[in-house]
Amino acid sequence: MKPFKIPFGPQHPGLEEPINFMFEVEDERVIDVKPRLGYVHRGIEKIGESRTFHQNVYLAERICGICSFAHALCYTQTVEELLGIDVPLRAKFIRTIMAEMERIQNHYLWLGLTAKEMGFETLFMYAWRDREAVLGILEMISGKRVNYGMTTIGGVRRDITEEMTERIEKVLTHLETRAKYYKNVCTRDRTILKRTVGIGILKPRDAVSLCAVGPTARASGISEDIRADEPYAAYSEVPFRVITYRGCDVASRVYVRIDEIVESIKIIRHALRNMPKGIIRVTASQRVPEGEAISRVEAPRGENLHYVKSDGGDKPARWKVRAPTLANLLALCKMLIGVNIADIPVVIAGIDPCIACAERIVTVDSKTRKQRVWSGTELWRYANEWYQKR
C-alpha cells in the first residue's frame, strides 16, 4: 500500500497546544514524522530587550505557565552572575523548596494528562485533585497559584514562616501516600500497562545523540540531572537520588516522574528542617555591568538554559532561552517512528511537551518541496473511491 500523509494538529483534541506533525503512515504504522512549529510565537526575547532587568523577571515567568518558577530562577541566576551578587543562604533554600513544589505540581499535572490520553479519565481526575493541594501551598507561600513572583534579582520576595512549615509538612505526608498509590496503580493496572509498555521506544544511544533532557532522558537510563551535575540554589546541601529507569518506553517515563514526586517531597522535608535563619534578599543595582552569562536549571521538563548579554545599561542587549521541549522534540520524532496511529497522543504526551516554551527559537521553513496535504474529507473521499474501484 502506498504511504499516506496525515496532518496532525495544529488544532487537535490529542494536543494541548498548537503544533503540527506531518505523519507518513503505512497501514497503521508511522514511518516518518515532520514536526512544524511556529503557531504560538510570541517574541518574548525581543520584548525583553526593551524592558529593564527587573521587569524581565516577570516576563521570564510567563514563558511557560507550568514551569514558571524554573524560568524565572534561571533568568535571575544569570543576572546575579553578571552582577556578582551572592544570594543569602535562606533565599537559596526557599528557592529550592519552591522549585521542588513546582516539580511536584507539574508531574501530577502530567500524570493526569497522560492518563487522559490513555482514556483513563479517573486517574486524570485523581491526579488533578491532588495537584490542588500543592497549588494551595504555593498560593499560601507566594500569593499566587501559577505565576508566583517569588524569585527576584538578589533573593526571594517572601519568607516561609513557622506556621506555614507545619501546614506544608501535613500536605507533604498526604501527597507521599498518594504518589505511592499512583505508583501501585501504574505498575499493576492492565489498561495503563497495555498502553505504555514497549511504546515510544527511545534507546539510550539515541537519547544521547539527539540530546534528550530531563525525565525523557532519565527514562532511557541516562543519569543526567542539572541538580546533581551542576548544583544551583541549595541543591549542593540537600542529599537526593537521580532517578533513572531502563525501560526506554512511556511506562518508564511514568515511573520516573512518580518517583521524582517522592524524591521531591524528601528534598522539601530536608530543606525545611535545615533551613538557616537570616535575610532573604539583598539589594541589586538597576544597572548591570557589561558582560555575558549563562545559567542552567533543571525545570520539571528538563534542562533549561538562559543566556543574557548586557552592555552596561539597565536593559539586556540580548536574552536567549532554550526550553526543554525544544531539546526533546527531535527525540520525540525518533520515538514516534514505528508506533501505531492510536498510540501517537500517548507518545507525544510522554515527553511533556510545552509548545509555547519552545516557540521562541525555531524558524519555520516551509518552502522545501511542495507537499500534498490531505484534509479529513479528502481522505474519506479517497478511501471510499479506492474501495469502490476494487
Place this chain on the structure above:
Amino acid sequence: MRNLLEKPSTLRFPYERMEPVERMRAKVSWQIDKCIGCSLCVKVCPSAAIKLIGRGRKAEIEYNVGRCIFCGECVEICPTQTIFTTKEYELTFTRTRQMVTRFRRTKKKRKASSKK
C-alpha cells in the same frame, strides 16, 4: 467506593467562593492623598499598567487593571505606603474603559491646585 461517601472536591462556584489567602495579590488601590508623585511605581511596573498624570503632590494616577499582572512590585517600592493590595479577584468587565481607574485627589487639594 469510598469516594461515593465523600464530599465533592470542587466548590459550587456562584454560591460558594474560595477564601482568599492572606498573602494574596490581586487588584491594587491607591490612597491618593498620600501620593508624592515620585513615579517609582510607574518605573517598576513590568506591564505599564500605571500612568502618572501631573507632577509632584498634585499628580493623579491612572491604573489599568486589564494590563496589571498583579506582581505587587509597586506596593513594595512605594516610599509612602500609598499603594495597597486588595483581595478583589473577580475582575471581569464588559467595556475596556471600565478597566481604567483614575484616582483623584480629594476636593480640598484640587482647589489648591486650581488656584495656582
